[in-house]
Amino acid sequence: MARKQGSHSDITGPRIEEAAAQLIARHGYAAVSMRQIATEVGVQVGALYNYTPDKQSLLFDMMHNHMDTLLSALKAENINGDALTRLEAFTRFHIRFHLPRPDQVFIAYMELRNLDPANFAKIGVMRRSYEDALADILQQGETEGAFAVSDTRVAARALIAMLTGLSHWYREEGQLEIARIETIYWDLVRKAVSI
Amino acid sequence: MARKQGSHSDITGPRIEEAAAQLIARHGYAAVSMRQIATEVGVQVGALYNYTPDKQSLLFDMMHNHMDTLLSALKAENINGDALTRLEAFTRFHIRFHLPRPDQVFIAYMELRNLDPANFAKIGVMRRSYEDALADILQQGETEGAFAVSDTRVAARALIAMLTGLSHWYREEGQLEIARIETIYWDLVRKAVSI
DNA sequence: CTTTGAAATGAACAGGCGTTCAGATAATCA
DNA sequence: TGATTATCTGAACGCCTGTTCATTTCAAAG
Numbered sequence A, B: 001m002a003r004k005q006g007s008h009s010d011i012t013g014p015r016i017e018e019a020a021a022q023l024i025a026r027h028g029y030a031a032v033s034m035r036q037i038a039t040e041v042g043v044q045v046g047a048l049y050n051y052t053p054d055k056q057s058l059l060f061d062m063m064h065n066h067m068d069t070l071l072s073a074l075k076a077e078n079i080n081g082d083a084l085t086r087l088e089a090f091t092r093f094h095i096r097f098h099l100p101r102p103d104q105v106f107i108a109y110m111e112l113r114n115l116d117p118a119n120f121a122k123i124g125v126m127r128r129s130y131e132d133a134l135a136d137i138l139q140q141g142e143t144e145g146a147f148a149v150s151d152t153r154v155a156a157r158a159l160i161a162m163l164t165g166l167s168h169w170y171r172e173e174g175q176l177e178i179a180r181i182e183t184i185y186w187d188l189v190r191k192a193v194s195i
Numbered sequence C: 001c002t003t004t005g006a007a008a009t010g011a012a013c014a015g016g017c018g019t020t021c022a023g024a025t026a027a028t029c030a
Numbered sequence D: 001t002g003a004t005t006a007t008c009t010g011a012a013c014g015c016c017t018g019t020t021c022a023t024t025t026c027a028a029a030g
Helices: A009-027 A034-041 A045-050 A055-077 A083-098 A102-110 A117-144 A152-169 A178-193 B009-027 B034-041 B045-050 B055-077 B083-098 B102-110 B117-144 B152-169 B178-193
Strands: none
Touching: A009 A034, A009 A045, A009 A055, A009 A102, A034 A045, A055 A083, A055 A102, A055 A117, A083 A117, A083 A152, A083 A178, A102 A152, A117 A152, A152 A178, A152 B152, A152 B178, A178 B152, A178 B178, B009 B034, B009 B045, B009 B055, B009 B102, B034 B045, B055 B083, B055 B102, B055 B117, B083 B117, B083 B152, B083 B178, B102 B152, B117 B152, B152 B178
């Protein structure tokens, strides 16, 4: 009964990622079984192991992929100019990148503790790299005399927490348009670091 | 071999709560087994069921207890005065309440999805009640003309996310003193809502 | 000193877990 | 057309899961 029409690796692979992301975001890594993922995809559990060596890799690959895409997209934005301009660009980039990916964002923040120590370390480096990008902007603002934050590292963490928190309650169906959300959050960020 | 010296319910009960909180905060509700908790307490797994009807209640009771303590403590603070004064009191209260309870805070934010629908709803109400307390202060500030936030509900969520994010990275051993942390965060909050 | 009963044990229950693998299937290449 | 090969099935592996319960233990009450 194997190899039904349309069941090629080009199709099954992405479907596994999608199903895993949705299920794990909803119920958590530990609470989701390989069998549930397989059922969602419409395949027997053994077939999953043609695409991932084990469950842990499934999680790590998702998180690594997400962070990689995030860092690449940030780099591609090529944010420069004075500190205020860069901060606005960063803020709007963060919101626009995160809002359409609620599952990945949720997983990237909630499932850190389910990573092997080695995998945890790798993701940690990537997270810190993103944090540094914002801390750099804040430092530039200090130097320019445009911002006043007593600790750029702490402030960077605080602002990222604020911005990412948005992903935890925002739902597409809500009445608030993204443009309006962006403005509200940019107002808060801009004033928070102001002199 | 039962009933060794010192193994009364007054002692075992709190030890179960403590062990469960620590393990669940570290590894997640779904990843922690009743047997692990029992081992940590130094008791057989069956003994746990003298203290909780099931695993789900263990989680819910912890979260409900935490939220209850939070709301009671907030009420006891009796925060009043002008909006700026109240906002500072709320901010400092939030930090002082959350920092000494990293495990409970972690659980209260990470394990919502592992609650039964009925339990989820109950905790949701309590969370919203806390959110309302801050939103009220922001609204007062708007009325007084002391604050300028375009959406008090969104701003309240944003600020709480920022403040709670602190609990996710702050560790007692760190160099930063609580008083200093409080000041840094209060600066960010105060300016974020300023005119 | 005996009785009582809360508290803990230890074994069992049915079912789910991640992972492996021989064998079946069907699209593709020669 | 026949051989090859990627893909999937179906069954099995040993182990762990939450929960129950008859039995044992022993501090405290009478």
